[in-house]
Amino acid sequence: MKLQLPPYTIDELFTPQSFQKMGAVDDWGYKFVNPQAFHDKGYKGRAVHFVIDTKDVSDHPDVEPKLLKEFCKSFIAEPAGDGNGHGTWVASRIAGLQDGVGVRGIAPNSPIVGVKALNKSGAGTDIALEQAIMYVADVQLPPQFNNWPRII
Numbered sequence: 001m002k003l004q005l006p007p008y009t010i011d012e013l014f015t016p017q018s019f020q021k022m023g024a025v026d027d028w029g030y031k032f033v034n035p036q037a038f039h040d041k042g043y044k045g046r047a048v049h050f051v052i053d054t055k056d057v058s059d060h061p062d063v064e065p066k067l068l069k070e071f072c073k074s075f076i077a078e079p080a081g082d083g084n085g086h087g088t089w090v091a092s093r094i095a096g097l098q099d100g101v102g103v104r105g106i107a108p109n110s111p112i113v114g115v116k117a118l119n120k121s122g123a124g125t126d127i128a129l130e131q132a133i134m135y136v137a138d139v140q141l142p143p144q145f146n147n148w149p150r151i152i
């Protein structure tokens with residue numbers, strides 16, 4: 001199967017604030033994946049999702065209830081949270097972003113662990129990324145998640 005993405009241009013670095021200024025953004029990725037077809041069959045996620053990105057913990061209302069906070073970890077010297085917004089956005093797409101249509105998450109029943117390996121500019125080192133990946137592989141999660149897949 002050949003994947004063909006819609007045409008796009010990037011004229012600036014997009015931040016959550018710039019998306020808010022633009023208004024509603026057509027979410028072609030959600031439409032392409034079409035998780036609703038899986039949700040209708042009862043599949044709503046049964047894996048622990050590790051978001052290795054710009055966030056560790058979050059106060060985002062869609063993400064907060066899904067976080068396994070005691071396992072969120074940072075591998076960079078930067079304050080906790082998400083100074084960029086991208087990691088929170090990724091986690092909210094897994095959890096279920098409230099968008100006026102309802103909750104549209106890819107895996108709304110799955111817990112999320114934020115692993116911060118990128119700074120507020122979205123940059124990071126290979127060492128921080130390696131540490132983050134090793135953490136995901138080695139961290140001991142609560143017993144109810146022992147047989148669940150781990151998705152990065």
